[in-house]
Amino acid sequence: MGKIKVTKVKSAINRTKNQKLVLESLGLKKIGQTVEHDDTPNILGMVNKVKHLVSVEETK
Structure with a gap:
């Protein structure tokens, strides 16, 4: 099993609550x-x- 690097490139403003929670869960x-x-x-x-x-x- 490999690893992945995830980089946030856009803001979470005006996104759904679920999307904001997913970003938070990813750290x-x-x-x-x-x-x-x-x-x-x-x-x-x-x-x-x-x-x-x-x-x-x-x-x-």
């Missing part, structure tokens, strides 16, 4: 902040919910 608070997570179905599902607000890249 993203500020624009430009990057976090690393395991490549699990749970994390990929959360990333898919906010794919228009984040950028994702795979790491080793």
Whole structure:
């Protein structure tokens, strides 16, 4: 199982409450902040919910 880097690239202003909660669950608070997570179905599902607000890249 690999790892992914998730970077917040857009603001959560005027987004639904669920999208804001997903960003918080991923550990993203500020624009430009990057976090690393395991490549699990749970994390990929959360990333898919906010794919228009984040950028994702795979790491080793």
